[in-house]
């Protein structure tokens with residue numbers, strides 16, 4: 531039995547299952563892959579914390595650079 535998207539009920543071919551399983555555990559089609567479109571409850575904030583802090587550091591450095599000029 532093929533799995534279906536939990537949002538639109540569209541069939542998802544089993545070869546795409548790994549790609550279309552979100553970190554929150556929901557099976558979604560490619561259209562509903564983004565967090566907002568399937569009401570994702572995964573804690574992306576803490577997951578992306580490292581990446582965000584990297585960006586922050588870069589922007590702080592950029593701001594420092596600007597002040598020097």
Ligand SMILES: [Zn+2]
Pocket residue numbers: 535536537538539540558559560561562
């Ligand atoms: Zn869908």
Ligand SMILES: [Zn+2]
Pocket residue numbers: 552553554555556565568569570571572
């Ligand atoms: Zn999700």
